[in-house]
Amino acid sequence: DTGVSQNPRHKITKRGQNVTFRCDPISEHNRLYWYRQTLGQGPEFLTYFQNEAQLEKSRLLSDRFSAERPKGSFSTLEIQRTEQGDSAMYLCASSLEPDYGYTFGSGTRLTVV
Amino acid sequence: GENVEQHPSTLSVQEGDSAVIKCTYSDSASNYFPWYKQELGKRPQLIIDIRSNVGEKKDQRIAVTLNKTAKHFSLHITETQPEDSAVYFCAAWGGSEKLVFGKGTKLTVNP
Numbered sequence: 001d002t003g004v005s006q007n008p009r010h011k012i013t014k015r016g017q018n019v020t021f022r023c024d025p026i027s028e029h030n031r032l033y034w035y036r037q038t039l040g041q042g043p044e045f046l047t048y049f050q051n052e053a054q055l056e057k058s059r060l061l062s063d064r065f066s067a068e069r070p071k072g073s074f075s076t077l078e079i080q081r082t083e084q085g086d087s088a089m090y091l092c093a094s095s096l097e098p099d100y101g102y103t104f105g106s107g108t109r110l111t112v113v
Numbered sequence: 114g115e116n117v118e119q120h121p122s123t124l125s126v127q128e129g130d131s132a133v134i135k136c137t138y139s140d141s142a143s144n145y146f147p148w149y150k151q152e153l154g155k156r157p158q159l160i161i162d163i164r165s166n167v168g169e170k171k172d173q174r175i176a177v178t179l180n181k182t183a184k185h186f187s188l189h190i191t192e193t194q195p196e197d198s199a200v201y202f203c204a205a206w207g208g209s210e211k212l213v214f215g216k217g218t219k220l221t222v223n224p
Binding site for chain 1: 117119144145147149155156157158159162164202204206209210211212213214215216217
């Protein structure tokens with residue numbers, strides 16, 4: 001297990017299409033986080049899981065966004081009816097303890113055209 | 114909720130000089146403060162962190178200081194090298210059970 005893995009690395013989609021991203025965290029990490037990062041900004045919190053339970057979802061996340069972590073291992077983030085404003089880098093991170101440094105994945109760069 | 118302010122947004126120094134990046138946080142319950150370095154096109158990587166029961170921590174050329182009373186913390190890089198050029202993010206962990214990040218500082222080290 002070499003770290004947090006995200007797929008795909010890049011995704012270009014037409015406006016209105018649905019997209020799904022996958023994150024595989026470090027296996028022993030029970031906490032998994034999704035963040036969004038736009039150019040020149042810091043990572044912005046979207047949602048997080050402890051094991052399979054989704055414990056918090058940002059108010060910035062519209063109903064078009066949904067995330068799952070069905071067996072407490074990998075997670076998926078789905079965006080329905082994509083809009084140009086959804087274009088960003090979507091980062092996944094995992095951690096072992098609550099107040100502990102995250103290990104980030106390389107991210108999925110989404111471009112909505 | 115927690116709010117983290119970071120400045121400056123850009124910083125340019127000559128190789129060998131020191132660089133200082135400052136952050137303030139709003140949630141007095143925050144107790145963990147990591148710093149991340151992000152090179153162009155790469156993932157953020159943890160470079161140093163500090164907890165609220167410590168005032169200063171050093172790791173070779175980098176150090177972090179924390180002032181709980183004033184609710185601010187700083188990253189210090191000494192003897193800067195061109196490979197230190199990157200975007201640096203501070204973050205704070207508090208009652209919200211997640212890291213809240215600053216907007217980042219783009220550091221350029223000129224040879």
